[in-house]
Amino acid sequence: MVNQTFDAIVVGAGPSGNAAAYTMAKNGLNVLQIERGEYAGSKNVQGAILYADALEKIIPDFREDAPLERHVIEQRMWTMDDRSHTGMHYRSEDFNEEKPNRYTILRAQFDKWFSSKVKEAGATVLCETTVTELVKDLEDKVIGVRTDRGGAPIMANVVILAEGVNGLVGERSGLRPVVSADSVALAVKEMHFLSRETIEARFNLSGNEGVVIEAMGTITKGMTGTGFLYTNEESISVGIGCIVSDFAQSDVTPYALLEAFKNHPSIKPLLAGSECKEYAAHLIPEGGYKAIPQLVGDGWIVVGDAGQFVNAVHREGSNLAMTTGRIAGETVTWLHRLREEASKANLAEYEKRLATTFVIKDLKKYRGIPALLHNNKQNFFGLYPRLISQAMQTWFRVDGIDKVSKEKEIFRSFRSTRTLFGMIGDAFRLVRAWR
């Protein structure tokens, strides 16, 4: 029985692996998916934003039974210093549409649901099994995998590596370089339980409406990173993440950072009275376009976080993961139908198809940002948020000083702490990176 050859083996059952396995199984391929966790999602950090579009292209009617928490109708972007936040909020009734565009989800449940769809589509899903190495033939073509359960290798025409950011299989087999510490962020997050009613009253929501807060500033203590808070149905996900190499140079632990974030005067009241039940840490690839490794080879394809497909600026990841997974699945299906082998040259079709999607286009657009933010972290995550906060305070405090003087004071404070030249330079670089 183990001697059978699968059309494809998918390593990992996160969004990217599920998208790939589902797409292939649905098209009649004989698919084996291997996940090291107890079940799909069991190893995944909970609480996230789901971007509907990417999933709709895979399972059009997913809204019927997917475990969705709240659809997002309001986005708050905050820059914070130690005592204040300055916010830009966007809320629109348009987001209360029939098919909402973004949802908050709990990954553990969502992944489990997605996995059940993969099984329904006909794939064989093997959990609690870790792929330990790729099996190659004499010509260095990947022909199967070995697992920690020992026994004979399991063979397949193609192996899709959907093992996430710190997946070791690709690295160990020399397909991908080891992810460098300055292109990956460590995020820690907690789930805080609160009653539905409290969440709705506190965030001005009704029904299944939800809010997302994204924050940057002194909360990361000068490190490159952001904090976030999402409303779920009866819980709040709150977390913060910074580039790993920054953590390494600082004496702040991720846990302490999260504690401080939670105790920030702007965040604390939002969590008051809640009960924290989960703490988790996870890596996020943030190297962007420049960090994308080789994506295909003889008998293998890389998808999702394993391919560094995350748009750190917009906090998008799972949609890129699902899209790359789907396209990889479609490519393999296409080759299967043509009875073509999964050679590197043939699989290059995957890269070609990807290049026409938002995945590559967006990552290209933002390719300069990760380095820019990282190289100017003292300014972006310390100085500017403080200056903005000071300016706001000067502006809003009514104290008998005329407005013209206030404007001058604000301008002075900006100039005295950071040279005008430096600031213009940063703005210029930011715009260029963004473009």
Next chain:
Amino acid sequence: MSESAKPAPPAASGRASTKKELPEHFKAYKHVWVAVEIEHGHAHSVSFELLGEGRKLADRRGVELGAVVMGDDRSSLDAAAAQAFEYGADVVYLVCHPTLAHYRNEVATRVMTDLVNTYQPEILLLGATNLGRDLAGSVATTLLTGLTADCTELEIDEEGSLAATRPTFGGSLLCTIFTLNFRPQMATVRPRVLAMPEPIAARTGRIVEHAVNLDENDIVTKVLQFIADRDSDKAQLPYADIVVAGGLGLRSAENFSLVRELADVLGGEYGGSRPLVQKGWITADRQIGQTGKTIRPRLYIAAGISGAIQHRVGVEGADMIVAINSDPNAPIFEFAHLGIVADAITLLPALTEAFSKRLRVNRLAS
């Protein structure tokens, strides 16, 4: 049987009948009984705890408190009966037979069901020990009656029914369970959950000697051997007056010795939370909590234990709970009497030192 012949399934929530409609033939069932657990000649103290509680239930019902003692050695049965009276029994049902030399499910079930059918108690309480749990399940199934296992509280409601409260869902919740329409109403209670009553010296009662018709040749299961726990290191946690325990906050197996040292100075027992057992820092018999031992010491010192509900249910009976935890929001401070927000790894040795100093000084003074 066809699908259509089935009665409609009951509503999804709530039991089928939550109203008391006691069938006629059960109305004669009266009195509260406690099965006295005797192994190797000695009555288990949980039986006395149950007699204390049974006394209250019997008084509320205005009925007698009965104790069942069974075994093969008349003198130890008489001794157990005398103790049962002192702890509150009005009547002792005594069964003495050679087949009852060691506890065996087969025989004990037969004797107990025979007694129940003959004398018809309305409530039957057993200890939730290995013996009690082994016997209770068989008896309840034989009699087809309800059994509430591992109760933490027993009560009589306004209608005169036994309201048995027990933890459920891993201790996160409590539930109150009734057996309204069957008799006897059975419940088991773990050792040390109920307070030990004060015995009344020389209190006596009636002995009803019940003859049974048993033949060793009919009994399938044989006891080949009994290997007593001579291992003197076996923890006596449930009965210790002072218990010092540690949790994951101690961070390493080496640091756990700080707990043992303090326990030593106080002449107490030491124990720990479940993760320590899983990590192999302590043996399973030293685990305190829902799936470990229930303790009722006069003084309980918990160091580096968060106070999860499963731990809490095992220690709440302590007269005084002192918690050392570095996190001021640790749940243990919700139920501890004295709280110290401190690093246990530095405070424990300081406590050991301070205690031994004080005890020594006082000793010299006196």
Next chain:
Amino acid sequence: MHIVVCIKQVPDSAQIRVHPVHNTIMRQGVPTIINPYDLFALEEALRLRDRLGGEVTVLTMGPPTASESLRKALTFGADRAVLLTDRYFAGSDTLATSYALATALEKIAAEFGAPDIVFTGKQTIDGDTAQVGPGIAKRLNYNQLTYVARIAETDLAAGTITVERRAEGGTQVLLSRLPALITMLEATNEMRRGSIENALAAASAKVITWNATDIGVTDLTKCGLRGSPTIVKKVFAPGARSEKASFIEAEGGSDLLADAVISAIFARAPAVEADLLEFAATQY
């Protein structure tokens, strides 16, 4: 030999939450696991089979999703999995559960051969009663061996079994006859990993699914809520103690703090102080 292991799928109670307002269990998203105590029974059964030959059938009563637990048992190497599921079984207490399981065991005996041993775990972590095993034994009239720490000997020809049973204050060595019902003590063995062959086979294996009619239940009043003499009238969260801990603080280091702690203990519990002095008298 034919061994049946009763396993139960339970919510991982480490992850259960009580609704802060309604005091109800929030099941949503709580992962389920095989009752940890049942794994000791299953591993013991697999070892017996590996040693003496034969088959291991796993049996569970639960919702359709309980088949996940059965599949996992197949991954470990069980030969056959039976799921007993029917809305008529919903709300069963231990008496009704043992009725359903015993009836299913009769059907298993008829279809796949009479079991020599039926195993259950010591107890479940959700029901936590340790009564279902004894209930099954009584109903099937199997010899009941609870809290078994070790199976010393199994003589299939003679139909005998010798076990070490954990009793109060010691270990009983019992000689009994097959068929027997054994509830296995925890920490008596360690569950195997399951080979890749088993894992792959399990992933696509068929779970035999029976409802009340299939196992030949003729009297539905013995099942589920109706068949349960116990009635859960009230479910509530443990009350918080009225006063929280009084905190002890002291300036100037652990020694002073330790002293303050001891004073506080003695002030509140003079009896403890008296006891300690008495103890000290025997020590120093």
